[in-house]
């Protein structure tokens with residue numbers, strides 16, 4: 001409600017709630033802190049796992065910040081923003097989601113203190129932004145070039161896996177991640193993007209150690225005819241089609257009147273004829289294997305088998321596209337228009353039964369960069385955590401191949417940036433200086449959380465690290481959790497290394513979230529409507545379209 005010349009002007013629908021200024025900010029800050037508390041205990045190698053049970057009773061056990069936040073049914077708009085930031089972090093670098101949320105919450109905590117001392121939220125926001133920009137350049141200065149050294153890539157992949165449930169197999173999986181990414185690596189191409197093209201297949205049974213990398217594509221299918229060959233080798237021509245090898249059913253039910261047996265035979269012959277034509281056409285092109293996105297009727301399967309052509313049907317669109325890309329084929333919708341240049345090539349094809357499931361391995365593809373990782377493991381939850389972890393490791397290696405810079409982890413980089421930012425703050429004037437200093441100290445929350453989660457008293461550790469980082473040339477000093485004490489994390493048999501870009505991205509994400517929250521001075525919550533207001537379709541938001549703040553629990557706003 002506004003006052004205009006003493007007359008109240010009602011601009012919002014009746015029942016709309018509004019919280020202003022400090023109140024609005026504090027509620028958001030509380031919500032983000034609550035989200036950070038939920039993931040904080042998972043940070044680092046000694047972090048705990050979370051068991052998430054969804055409304056259907058499905059259980060996920062994970063340590064992955066992005067997964068936890070994704071599965072949390074968060075309702076508060078501030079908390080939702082924190083979840084968004086984490087997702088964004090995951091999309092950009094695939095790691096560092098927990099760190100992003102913890103740092104954002106810490107920045108907001110110190111911002112609250114500054115605002116209580118009378119610093120305006122805009123001044124805090126500006127100081128934070130300045131500090132963030134400086135932090136990004138500091139990281140660039142401190143970071144070392146990877147020179148695509150596989151050992152460095154492997155150590156970085158291991159660091160990311162240290163904190164995951166399958167840490168016991170980290171060396172094995174780190175090696176897989178490096179091997180896979182080195183194979184797909186191409187100078188000038190974004191390796192991080194190519195992580196998406198790596199096929200990951202999960203099969204319960206055996207152990208994680210039995211996980212293998214297959215050069216090519218693996219499809220969970222069996223041939224459409226039992227007598228089709230179980231293996232083909234010596235170079236095979238593959239047709240990828242999206243053409244149903246079936247007689248089209250009419251939309252309306254129709255009746256066929258047959259008056260004598262010869263008519264019946266002619267009708268059946270005609271049907272067979274069509275089916276035979278598919279096989280004839282493929283044979284004419286010299287196709288040895290046809291992979292169909294659509295169905296293949298039994299009669300068609302019979303003719304394909306007679307023609308010596310291997311066939312599988314009902315392959316998903318994404319699988320057939322991957323296969324087409326890998327073999328250099330084109331997915332054709334009408335095989336009668338297909339010609340030789342639409343065909344793909346692979347060295348061999350083999351049907352194998354793995355853990356009771358039929359799989360078709362297509363290897364030695366035209367594009368050698370097509371790879372499938374077949375994850376094995378004793379239980380579904382182990383395999384799923386392995387998949388998430390492998391995704392983080394592949395992303396880390398991809399990020400390193402693209403950006404080529406690494407730093408020391410275990411809180412080392414955060415302590416170094418913190419120390420250099422404090423120097424930078426001393427050159428600044430006014431209240432922004434306070435905000436930059438607070439920003440610098442906030443970064444210490446990472447080594448603090450790492451220590452706390454490992455049951456180590458953080459005060460002594462932070463004091464020691466501060467004194468190390470006050471001197472030049474000690475930027476590698478961080479906490480080494482397995483040793484339980486500070487050390488130079490660049491060196492030793494198990495250095496703790498991370499891509500510089502992951503740290504830069506999480507600092508950026510965290511600052512963006514904090515600044516966004518600081519700049520909000522009013523939250524307007526639309527009234528929940530009983531039904532759609534007049535003029536709006538069913539399910540239309542009540543009250544204030546576009547505000548997106550409905551559904552908050554009472555008392556949170």
Ligand SMILES: Nc1ncnc2c1ncn2[C@@H]1O[C@H](COP(=O)(O)OP(=O)(O)OP(=O)(O)O)[C@@H](O)[C@H]1O
Pocket residue numbers: 042043044045047063064065066094095096097098099100159160162163392408409410411446450479480481482496498
């Ligand atoms: N051996 C180690 N000693 C000390 N710190 C380590 C060690 N291995 C990893 N870390 C640290 O653990 C932190 C990463 O923890 P974690 O993977 O749980 O969180 P995240 O990467 O922020 O989020 P997520 O992986 O869930 O997206 C990094 O700061 C990393 O340097």
Ligand SMILES: [Mg+2]
Pocket residue numbers: 095096097160163392
């Ligand atoms: Mg991680």
